[in-house]
Amino acid sequence: MNMSVDELIDDLKVKIIAALNLEDVAPGDIDADEPLFDDGLGLDSIDALELVVMLEKQYGIVVEDIEVTKKAFASVRALATFVAGNSDS
Amino acid sequence: MSGRAPVVTGTGLICSVGNNSDAVWTALVQGTPGLGPLTLLRSPRHGSAPVGEIKDDVDRLAGHLRGSRTDKLAWFAARQALIEAGLEARIGNLGPRVGVVMASTVGGVLKTEQFLVKLLHHHRARYGLLRHHECASVTDLCAREFQCFGPTTSISTACSGGAMAIAMAARMIESGDADIMVAGGSDSLCKLTVNGFGSLMLLDPDGCRPFDANRAGISLGEGAGALIIESEASAAARGAPVQARLSGWGYSCDAFHATAPEPEGRGACQAMSGALHCAGLEPQAINHINAHGTGTPGNDLAEAKAIQSLFGDTVPPLLSTKGLIGHTLGASGAIDAVLAIKSLAHGGPPPSAGFTTPDPAIGLVPVQRAGTTPQNHVLSNAFGFGGNNVSLVFSRPSSGAPRDDAPVPSATSTARVLRVTGIGIVAALGHDLKTVFARCTPQGADSNLREITAPLPPARVRVYSCPEDFGAKAELKAGRRRRLERVQQMAVVAAKRSCPESALAKIADERICVAMGTGLGCTEATAKFVEPIIEDEAGVPSPQKFTNAVHNALASQVAIEVTARGLNSTATHRDISFESALWHAVQEIKTNRSDVAFVGGADEITPYLLSAGSRWGWWSEDSLLLKPLSNNLAAPQRAIPGEGAVVFCIDATGGDTAALAEICAVACGRFAMDAAGQIDSKNEATWIESRLAAHNIALSDIDMIISGANGEPVLDARYVAVVQALGRRSGAANIRHGTYKHLCGDYHSASAFGMAMAVGVVSGHVSPKALLATDGACRLVLLYTLSDDGTRAMTCVRHMEAHA
Numbered sequence: 044m045n046m047s048v049d050e051l052i053d054d055l056k057v058k059i060i061a062a063l064n065l066e067d068v069a070p071g072d073i074d075a076d077e078p079l080f081d082d083g084l085g086l087d088s089i090d091a092l093e094l095v096v097m098l099e100k101q102y103g104i105v106v107e108d109i110e111v112t113k114k115a116f117a118s119v120r121a122l123a124t125f126v127a128g129n130s131d132s
Numbered sequence: 133m134s135g136r137a138p139v140v141t142g143t144g145l146i147c148s149v150g151n152n153s154d155a156v157w158t159a160l161v162q163g164t165p166g167l168g169p170l171t172l173l174r175s176p177r178h179g180s181a182p183v184g185e186i187k188d189d190v191d192r193l194a195g196h197l198r199g200s201r202t203d204k205l206a207w208f209a210a211r212q213a214l215i216e217a218g219l220e221a222r223i224g225n226l227g228p229r230v231g232v233v234m235a236s237t238v239g240g241v242l243k244t245e246q247f248l249v250k251l252l253h254h255h256r257a258r259y260g261l262l263r264h265h266e267c268a269s270v271t272d273l274c275a276r277e278f279q280c281f282g283p284t285t286s287i288s289t290a291c292s293g294g295a296m297a298i299a300m301a302a303r304m305i306e307s308g309d310a311d312i313m314v315a316g317g318s319d320s321l322c323k324l325t326v327n328g329f330g331s332l333m334l335l336d337p338d339g340c341r342p343f344d345a346n347r348a349g350i351s352l353g354e355g356a357g358a359l360i361i362e363s364e365a366s367a368a369a370r371g372a373p374v375q376a377r378l379s380g381w382g383y384s385c386d387a388f389h390a391t392a393p394e395p396e397g398r399g400a401c402q403a404m405s406g407a408l409h410c411a412g413l414e415p416q417a418i419n420h421i422n423a424h425g426t427g428t429p430g431n432d433l434a435e436a437k438a439i440q441s442l443f444g445d446t447v448p449p450l451l452s453t454k455g456l457i458g459h460t461l462g463a464s465g466a467i468d469a470v471l472a473i474k475s476l477a478h479g480g481p482p483p484s485a486g487f488t489t490p491d492p493a494i495g496l497v498p499v500q501r502a503g504t505t506p507q508n509h510v511l512s513n514a515f516g517f518g519g520n521n522v523s524l525v526f527s528r529p530s531s532g533a534p535r536d537d538a539p540v541p542s543a544t545s546t547a548r549v550l551r552v553t554g555i556g557i558v559a560a561l562g563h564d565l566k567t568v569f570a571r572c573t574p575q576g577a578d579s580n581l582r583e584i585t586a587p588l589p590p591a592r593v594r595v596y597s598c599p600e601d602f603g604a605k606a607e608l609k610a611g612r613r614r615r616l617e618r619v620q621q622m623a624v625v626a627a628k629r630s631c632p633e634s635a636l637a638k639i640a641d642e643r644i645c646v647a648m649g650t651g652l653g654c655t656e657a658t659a660k661f662v663e664p665i666i667e668d669e670a671g672v673p674s675p676q677k678f679t680n681a682v683h684n685a686l687a688s689q690v691a692i693e694v695t696a697r698g699l700n701s702t703a704t705h706r707d708i709s710f711e712s713a714l715w716h717a718v719q720e721i722k723t724n725r726s727d728v729a730f731v732g733g734a735d736e737i738t739p740y741l742l743s744a745g746s747r748w749g750w751w752s753e754d755s756l757l758l759k760p761l762s763n764n765l766a767a768p769q770r771a772i773p774g775e776g777a778v779v780f781c782i783d784a785t786g787g788d789t790a791a792l793a794e795i796c797a798v799a800c801g802r803f804a805m806d807a808a809g810q811i812d813s814k815n816e817a818t819w820i821e822s823r824l825a826a827h828n829i830a831l832s833d834i835d836m837i838i839s840g841a842n843g844e845p846v847l848d849a850r851y852v853a854v855v856q857a858l859g860r861r862s863g864a865a866n867i868r869h870g871t872y873k874h875l876c877g878d879y880h881s882a883s884a885f886g887m888a889m890a891v892g893v894v895s896g897h898v899s900p901k902a903l904l905a906t907d908g909a910c911r912l913v914l915l916y917t918l919s920d921d922g923t924r925a926m927t928c929v930r931h932m933e934a935h936a
Contacts, residue, residue, distance in 0.1 A: 063614065064614040065610075065614060066610055066614060067610040067611075085611050087389070088391075088392060089332075089390065089391065089615070089675055089676050089679055090676075092331060092332060092333065092675040092676075093674065093675060093676050095333075096331070096672050096673075096674060096675065099672055100672050108333075109333045
């Protein structure tokens with residue numbers, strides 16, 4: 044699986060919606076550059092952990108330290124960049 | 133005081149560093165390591181972090197007893213406490229004035245996991261392994277083995293459970309409901325919690341370090357703690373030495389988040405100051421604090437802030453036991469209570485294990501060497517998921533009288549009227565009160581009687597299920613709904629509809645309490661969390677499911693919905709779960725700690741429940757729409773499973789909202805069997821008569837009895853026997869007997885629906901005929917509930933205007 048960051052952005056939007064059960068959100072509603080947490084989609088700390096689970100299940104990326112995610116979860120684009128840089132293993 | 137002050141006469145304890153309080157104390161003082169590798173179960177995913185596992189053979193310690201590891205640990209600690217209290221000769225015959233309240237978070241989940249292994253890997257459904265799943269099993273083993281017949285219930289408020297059970301037991305002593313209570317908490321290690329806290333990234337790989345700058349999470353432990361709490365008069369009459377006075381307790385709920393504490397520690401501070409106020413003490417009287425101190429970055433910081441805001445610059449010595457024995461979840465509040473009591477005799481706090489580096493953000497350094505100053509008053513904290521906080525104060529027996537403004541026990545306080553001002557309801561009949569009342573007919577709830585297939589073994593089962601759309605979309609925003617399991621949504625919708633928001637405008641959040649009863653809580657979340665890790669050891673479980681798996685997720689979500697920051701209690705004792713919760717809330721109002729209570733019951737139909745119930749003969753494919761109390765008791769009959777959520781708003785302020793009815797008595801306990809193996813109905817009549825008399829109600833005042841009859845012949849025969857005995861006692865041979873399970877189905881907390889029917893009858897909204905009783909005016913109704921584990925409850929509901 045070798046996707047570009049832009050492809051990953053589209054892929055991640057769908058997978059985030061499924062993982063977090065965001066039934067009233069469509070992929071097109073998510074701005075790739077808007078913050079995922081706080082003001083953006085209104086996600087919380089448990090959602091962050093669900094996204095960690097999603098990364099492992101969908102992309103095989105094991106996150107050991109929640110601190111790592113602070114940067115990666117800044118936006119969908121940041122997350123796509125993180126996935127692109129970690130998924131060759 | 134009238135000799136009803138609660139005192140402690142016995143303690144019992146088992147955990148990773150010892151199986152009695154002296155051994156554990158010595159280990160704490162010497163710093164004997166209690167954390168080590170997990171060997172009890174295989175957990176490749178999150179099992180590498182050290183745990184406080186009990187190395188003793190627990191099955192051997194419990195001898196012949198059958199039950200889960202949690203049940204056996206509880207029994208072991210409770211028996212030790214009874215022996216220490218000088219009650220050994222009465223074990224097996226403790227009688228009607230002795231009760232049991234035990235807390236557990238996981239109950240028999242360790243066995244449930246074995247069930248799932250057999251099911252998912254070997255395709256064998258060994259339902260016997262689920263017999264001890266429920267938290268109630270913990271209490272049940274103790275009550276049966278000790279033969280206690282006083283107030284009996286189970287508490288599940290996550291990590292504050294053990295302390296909550298102790299506080300509830302103390303109130304049972306103070307109120308006069310019992311003379312002696314066995315109270316505590318118990319939990320065993322299991323895959324659910326190891327992987328649950330692992331998935332939340334809350335396990336410290338190096339072992340937990342409470343209040344340390346480098347703390348990185350908890351270490352899980354297992355164990356049980358138990359106290360014998362007794363009235364001062366009872367201890368004096370027995371000549372039993374008093375180890376401590378349980379001089380104060382305080383509760384609060386953060387009403388903030390499912391798992392995270394409110395970061396400023398407001399709720400924790402409120403619980404501690406409530407306990408001090410209850411004890412009649414100023415903060416400077418506290419000699420040390422046995423902190424909750426779990427070792428997670430957020431919890432310790434919030435607790436430290438709470439302590440500093442209450443104690444200012446003079447924070448007493450503080451410690452956490454969790455660096456040594458781990459976090460024993462529902463047991464921890466009880467284990468810490470035992471150790472707090474021991475510190476009174478030992479003249480100082482034990483050292484706090486796992487600490488090396490002060491954290492400037494916390495600004496507190498826990499006790500490093502065992503203290504040697506005499507201890508008069510010790511504060512012990514236990515905080516749980518859902519922001520569920522409990523603080524206890526234990527005092528040396530000779531430590532002086534409380535101050536004058538401490539709350540007065542209810543025996544002498546002004547009677548407050550428990551006005552039911554609203555009911556929120558999600559049931560097979562509908563999801564708003566008017567509709568449900570209007571649809572109550574003798575024919576029952578045909579509209580939502582559905583036939584579904586239980587998965588294993590396949591069985592066609594008729595169920596009373598709630599409508600697919602029960603108002604969740606209308607009442608809850610998508611962002612909130614997506615985090616909640618179905619039964620939580622049912623409870624939150626019911627709570628929201630029980631009271632208009634405006635009615636709470638004048639009530640302080642801290643004066644609003646929540647108490648929920650649930651037999652099975654959110655078992656679906658537990659199943660969905662555990663299944664993936666059982667199916668495949670490398671499976672990835674969902675952290676969200678884990679946070680929803682705790683039983684008190686119902687009550688904490690209700691608290692968030694209605695912003696209730698007072699007591700947040702969850703009772704999980706089979707068919708008297710609702711009445712147990714009601715009892716707790718009623719006491720809060722009577723003692724003037726709360727003005728408004730949201731009290732309810734909620735349970736849902738799940739595939740595992742249907743399968744197990746079918747196997748056990750609770751219901752089966754031959755089940756028909758049966759009328760409870762059928763004359764033909766010999767015919768093979770079964771109950772029909774149901775589900776629902778009912779929440780009552782009880783307002784004691786006498787505010788603007790008109791009341792539907794008044795609750796005038798509630799009591800719980802265990803029934804006895806007679807020599808012929810039948811329910812001792814005379815004894816039941818005596819119990820009900822005496823509990824009513826305590827509220828100045830005569831048996832002859834009762835217009836109707838509403839029972840939990842469900843069509844199952846053995847149960848229904850018991851109800852009929854008791855109703856007939858009550859009729860003979862009151863002189864009304866044809867006392868009216870109504871039932872409600874043809875309207876809502878059979879489920880653990882269905883008696884909450886029963887109480888809605890009682891309110892409906894006394895307020896004129898429901899005809900007694902709909903409850904299969906003869907018609908006629910009803911002003912005073914008795915709700916009577918029997919549970920198959922031997923517990924029972926009674927509640928009395930009165931027409932509002934009839935109150936003088």
